[in-house]
Amino acid sequence: MVGSSPRRRGSWLRTAGVVIAYLLLVGVIAAGIGWWLVFGASGDAAPGEPVQVEIASGASTKQIAETLAAAGVIGNANRFRLESRLADADGTLRAGVYDLATGMPYDLVIEKLQAGPPISYVSITIPEGFTVDQVAARVEKVIGIPADEFLALAKGGAEQFADSHPNVEGAFEGSLEGYLFPKTYRVKEGATAEDVIEMMLSQFDKEFEQVDVEAGKARGLSIPEIVTLASMIERETKVAKERPLVSSVIYNRLKRDMRLEIDATIEYVLPGNRLRLKNSHLRIDSPYNTYRNKGLPPGPIANPGLASLKAAVAPAKTDYIYYVLTGKDGSHTFATNQDDFLRAKRKSKEVFGK
Incomplete structure (x- = not known):
């Protein structure tokens, strides 16, 4: 009978084992080197340097990874793609401009891009x-x-x-x-x-x-009319405490069927607004001209603040039917009759020289 001796077979098995072990080691080393080359290479930028990156609208994960790698935010585009896939983040990274830094952790970059730009x-x-x-x-x-x-x-x-x-x-x-x-x-x-x-x-x-609309309705005003009245108060007053007084003048003149004769309503239709009015302006043919037309203008002439809106539905209780600008701080003199009104106009001329 022909065959190998036990000693020779053992030697062959040991040799085969060494070869297999060697090949496995080489494989592991090669895989490690490959992994490092594909996923572990670092970028050239120093870690922690601020960098602004724009992610284009519609960019794929591959394009985003390449943009980030080029800016030095990440070390390797392929690794970013892998980590994005593992995090189920593909398709969730948002376009925009981001303030990032070089050498950032991949998971943090993914988190920021999912949240969107600030x-x-x-x-x-x-x-x-x-x-x-x-x-x-x-x-x-x-x-x-x-x-x-x-x-x-x-x-x-x-x-x-x-x-x-x-x-x-x-x-x-x-x-x-x-x-x-x-x-x-x-x-x-x-x-x-x-x-x-x-x-x-x-x-x-x-x-x-905060405006007592029901009080305005009780005075016969709709919401648009409340806003219109408030806008006139806003444009006519600079001194806060005068808002309810100007409101009272408007109500008193409406009650007496008098024209309101409010300068701001004419200024509204003039180019550039707030021009110095001339007598010719008082004859302008416009529904906003309260020197020609009775009642409120057809709509607001400005955007009033809360104080004027409140004053529009809560006028002071007065008999005033006139007011004249007499103070350089924007304050007015109020009058109940023609004589006091003319006296106030003379005072205004002394103050302003016109």
């Missing part, structure tokens, strides 16, 4: 008494929304907002004049004209809850 805000202040045209100009200057685009909604879009803001129902010719509440707003970057108007109308609704 929201940027711009602050805009609308003073009390601004007209809708002035609001539009301020919005264009501060936010960048074209004035024409803003006015297209603000001057005729009341119906569009009426369902969610019933206070604007009945607004004259669909204009939102009077309802764009004056305040300082924080507006998100990228906001549209509709977004900004929505903010202002929402603020109006909130503030208007």
Whole structure:
């Protein structure tokens, strides 16, 4: 019988074992080197250096990874793709501009890109008494929304907002004049004209809850008329305590069927507003000319603040039917008769020389 001896077989098995072990070791080393080359290579940028990265809209995970790697935020694009897949983050990374740093942990980068870029805000202040045209100009200057685009909604879009803001129902010719509440707003970057108007109308609704509308209705005024009266008070007064007094003059003249003869209503229809009035201006053919027409003008002439809205439904109890600007601080002298009125006009001429 021919065969191998036990000693020879044992030697062969030992040799085979050594070879297999060697091959496994080589495989492990090769795999490790491969993994390092594919997933573990570091970027050239020093860790912790701030860097701004823009992720394009519609970018794939591969494109995002390459962008991040090029900026030094991550060390290896392939590893980022793998970690994104393992985190089930593919398709959830959001476009935008990010303030990141070089050498960031992959999971932190993924977390930030899923959350989206930080929201940027711009602050805009609308003073009390601004007209809708002035609001539009301020919005264009501060936010960048074209004035024409803003006015297209603000001057005729009341119906569009009426369902969610019933206070604007009945607004004259669909204009939102009077309802764009004056305040300082924080507006998100990228906001549209509709977004900004929505903010202002929402603020109006909130503030208007503090106005005794029923008191105004008891005096025969609708909501648009309350806002109209308030807008005249706003444009006519600079001294806060005079608002209820000016309101009383308006009510007293309406009650006596007198023309209101309020300068601000004419200024409203003049180019540039607030011009020095001439006698010829008093004859302007306009429904807003309260020197020619009795009653309230057809709509607001500005966007009033809360104090003027409150004064519109709560006038002081007086017999005043005149007021004349006599103080350089914007204060007025109030009168109940023609003689006192003329006396106040002489005083005004002494103060202002006109």
